[in-house]
Amino acid sequence: MKRTIFNGQLLPWLLLAPQLAVTLVFFIWPAFQAIRQSFLREDAFGINSQFVGLANFRALLDSAQYLNSLKVTAVFAVSVTVLSMGVALILAVAVDRMLKSQRPYTTLLVWPYAVAPAVAGILWYFIFNPTVGILPYMLDIIGYDWNHNTDKSDAMILVVIASAWKQISYNFLFFVAGLQAIPASLREAAAIDGAGPVRRFFDITFPLLSPTTFFLLVVNIVYAMFETFAVIDSTTEGGPAQATNIMVYKVYFDGFIGQNMGSSAAQSVVLMLIVISLTVIQFRYVEKRVEY
Amino acid sequence: MTRLLTASAATLIASLTAANAQTEIQWWHAMGGELGTKLEEIVKGFNDSQDEYKVVPSYKGTYPETMTAAIAAFRAKEQPAIVQVFEVGTGTMMAAQGAIVPVYQLMEEQGVEFDPAAFLPAVVGYYTDTDGNMLSMPFNSSTPILYYNKDVFEKAGLDPETPPKTWGEVEEFSNKIMESGAAECGFTTGWVSWIQTENLSAFHNQPIGTEQNGFGGTAARLTLNGDVQVKHWANLKKWADEGLFKYGGPVGGDDAPPMFYSQECAMIMNSSASLAGVIANAKDFELGFGMLPYYDDVEGAPQNSIIGGATLWVLTGRPDEEYAGTAKFFEYLASPEVQADWHQFSGYLPITQAAYDLGKEQGYYDENPGSEVGLQQITLNEPTENSKGLRFGNYVQIRGIIDEEFEQMLSGSKDAQGALDSVVERGNALLEEFEKQNQ
Numbered sequence: 001m002k003r004t005i006f007n008g009q010l011l012p013w014l015l016l017a018p019q020l021a022v023t024l025v026f027f028i029w030p031a032f033q034a035i036r037q038s039f040l041r042e043d044a045f046g047i048n049s050q051f052v053g054l055a056n057f058r059a060l061l062d063s064a065q066y067l068n069s070l071k072v073t074a075v076f077a078v079s080v081t082v083l084s085m086g087v088a089l090i091l092a093v094a095v096d097r098m099l100k101s102q103r104p105y106t107t108l109l110v111w112p113y114a115v116a117p118a119v120a121g122i123l124w125y126f127i128f129n130p131t132v133g134i135l136p137y138m139l140d141i142i143g144y145d146w147n148h149n150t151d152k153s154d155a156m157i158l159v160v161i162a163s164a165w166k167q168i169s170y171n172f173l174f175f176v177a178g179l180q181a182i183p184a185s186l187r188e189a190a191a192i193d194g195a196g197p198v199r200r201f202f203d204i205t206f207p208l209l210s211p212t213t214f215f216l217l218v219v220n221i222v223y224a225m226f227e228t229f230a231v232i233d234s235t236t237e238g239g240p241a242q243a244t245n246i247m248v249y250k251v252y253f254d255g256f257i258g259q260n261m262g263s264s265a266a267q268s269v270v271l272m273l274i275v276i277s278l279t280v281i282q283f284r285y286v287e288k289r290v291e292y
Numbered sequence: 293m294t295r296l297l298t299a300s301a302a303t304l305i306a307s308l309t310a311a312n313a314q315t316e317i318q319w320w321h322a323m324g325g326e327l328g329t330k331l332e333e334i335v336k337g338f339n340d341s342q343d344e345y346k347v348v349p350s351y352k353g354t355y356p357e358t359m360t361a362a363i364a365a366f367r368a369k370e371q372p373a374i375v376q377v378f379e380v381g382t383g384t385m386m387a388a389q390g391a392i393v394p395v396y397q398l399m400e401e402q403g404v405e406f407d408p409a410a411f412l413p414a415v416v417g418y419y420t421d422t423d424g425n426m427l428s429m430p431f432n433s434s435t436p437i438l439y440y441n442k443d444v445f446e447k448a449g450l451d452p453e454t455p456p457k458t459w460g461e462v463e464e465f466s467n468k469i470m471e472s473g474a475a476e477c478g479f480t481t482g483w484v485s486w487i488q489t490e491n492l493s494a495f496h497n498q499p500i501g502t503e504q505n506g507f508g509g510t511a512a513r514l515t516l517n518g519d520v521q522v523k524h525w526a527n528l529k530k531w532a533d534e535g536l537f538k539y540g541g542p543v544g545g546d547d548a549p550p551m552f553y554s555q556e557c558a559m560i561m562n563s564s565a566s567l568a569g570v571i572a573n574a575k576d577f578e579l580g581f582g583m584l585p586y587y588d589d590v591e592g593a594p595q596n597s598i599i600g601g602a603t604l605w606v607l608t609g610r611p612d613e614e615y616a617g618t619a620k621f622f623e624y625l626a627s628p629e630v631q632a633d634w635h636q637f638s639g640y641l642p643i644t645q646a647a648y649d650l651g652k653e654q655g656y657y658d659e660n661p662g663s664e665v666g667l668q669q670i671t672l673n674e675p676t677e678n679s680k681g682l683r684f685g686n687y688v689q690i691r692g693i694i695d696e697e698f699e700q701m702l703s704g705s706k707d708a709q710g711a712l713d714s715v716v717e718r719g720n721a722l723l724e725e726f727e728k729q730n731q
Contacts, residue, residue: 043729044384045391046367059725065718131550149541150702239542240699257356258689259363259384260725 037265044259056266080224084164088171113169121234124162152243178212318372345617402619414670418681428603434565442578447474455582479559482545494679497592506683517712526708542695564666581662685726
């Protein structure tokens with residue numbers, strides 16, 4: 001194999017420069033600002049500023065609301081991931097069995113992905129609205145009093161459904177592609193050996209799908225934790241009684257609405273650490289263990 | 293980043309146009325829709341009246357967004373001369389002593405005639421310091437009133453011309469309404485924090501915090517877990533369980549108005565500034581108006597209600613000529629004609645006695661029943677320390693806590709005393725933090 005060797009250091013750095021500049025200005029610099037701010041106590045206008053060490057972090061650990069937010073985030077992320085991946089897998093397996101109608105079904109199922117999270121939130125907010133929504137009306141007939149303004153689990157169900165709904169399309173696409181990559185001969189051989197459809201799915205299809213599944217797992221957890229802000233903001237705004245106040249929303253509320261910069265910055269630093277560890281897990285363990 | 297860009301673009305434009313003689317004055321506001329159009333019309337009136345100054349209004353989104361934008365701009369040294377800030381941001385603005393120019397000082401320095409006594413005490417009282425100096429310019433103020441459905445009252449065998457005066461009557465009327473099947477629920481409310489906690493306290497002359505409800509300084513702490521507040525929250529819980537009262541959600545209570553419009557609930561307590569909206573939506577029934585209810589066994593009730601809405605704050609660090617223009621503009625804004633026009637168009641309260649009198653002279657209140665209730669309610673008595681208003685730091689978050697604890701109580705995980713005790717405890721933690729931030 002022939003390798004081109006560049007003399008000097010200038011050209012590679014020049015070629016990298018635009019990307020490095022973007023990363024520095026939009027990622028590294030704000031991250032550094034957040035870290036700096038997390039050690040400060042400041043009024044909203046930045047007139048008084050004092051270094052307080054780890055006080056902001058200590059306050060977080062002492063705060064029942066923050067611990068609650070951690071718990072809520074965990075429940076929310078797991079529910080969204082399980083629901084969106086579960087439904088997507090069922091749909092993908094069903095579509096995979098279709099011969100002629102595969103394409104139209106795939107196209108139709110991908111549509112929700114084009115809906116912006118804020119719009120998805122509003123959509124579900126109307127469907128579930130206790131006063132004018134259609135679902136509470138039907139639930140009322142069977143005797144269930146739906147009200148996500150007062151009931152914590154109703155609120156959680158609402159944001160989980162609204163967030164999972166549009167992610168199903170994304171997962172579905174990857175699962176369909178994953179399924180199509182599995183050689184039909186393997187399943188046929190098992191069928192000849194007398195394995196039924198359920199057995200074939202769990203013994204052959206599901207294990208062979210594991211690279212896709214693990215990839216989607218990480219993507220979905222990241223999605224649920226960081227990209228569902230708009231859904232929360234347009235439906236429950238973190239309520240009732242903080243029941244849906246996930247960490248990202250709390251950063252926004254405390255910092256932008258509450259003007260409590262120190263605490264908000266400390267929370268962003270914690271989030272940063274979570275993202276870093278998720279990334280490490282993905283690269284160190286998941287990518288190595290999974291057979292491609 | 294976009295804020296920074298818009299801010300720098302704004303200054304660029306400002307510096308480019310500085311070449312001509314007019315001084316431009318930036319005004320960031322949060323009035324969208326029809327109110328925004330009206331605001332621009334008012335500004336145009338000022339700009340056309342002289343050629344020295346030009347006020348440039350820019351819409352910056354919701355109240356919190358506008359305030360955040362102004363604070364971010366201040367940190368980047370690109371602040372506007374005037375910014376509209378909602379009443380719960382007052383504590384934050386007032387504590388930022390290096391960032392604001394108090395209005396009384398501005399008027400004094402610019403030599404513009406300015407008589408604080410011309411303003412309605414309940415309106416400006418909210419925005420004055422303990423010495424009675426006006427810190428910001430009231431622009432849009434409102435107060436909660438009671439709206440009721442006359443048709444439902446009639447069906448329930450009640451006198452449609454008599455709204456309930458006391459909470460006892462609210463309970464009695466609601467029971468009649470539900471028993472007769474005239475409506476499914478008695479009443480609902482917007483703003484549990486503003487109406488059922490802060491205004492309830494003021495109307496019964498009860499404090500919600502120390503240091504004159506926070507007017508005395510950042511050492512103030514909450515005390516809103518008093519007997520009257522606990523009794524009222526406990527009643528709301530009881531009435532919610534019995535179905536007399538329906539909760540419309542946190543903050544402004546977005547789900548409350550639809551319950552009233554759809555005739556599910558017979559009464560609603562909400563801002564006087566939503567009058568136009570209520571009239572537009574209450575097409576299928578006759579609308580009635582009343583003052584907020586009170587408990588007749590509490591001494592001193594009814595006192596007067598307090599206001600909400602927003603005022604205009606002047607920020608430091610702008611060139612001198614902009615302050616001269618700002619003072620002139622405020623003088624124009626406070627004139628009876630501008631005030632009466634804005635008040636009658638929007639449903640917000642007029643800020644001066646002269647504007648109120650002008651409305652009376654024009655016969656406006658006779659033609660528009662309901663538009664005077666709020667005014668009568670805030671001028672019911674001379675405001676006391678407890679009914680002047682409130683001023684606490686981090687108050688946006690404290691309002692959030694009030695909503696949360698109210699929801700905890702409704703869901704049954706706390707009683708009224710427990711919920712209000714937690715409001716005080718959690719709120720005071722934020723107030724302590726605020727005091728430290730502003731030392």
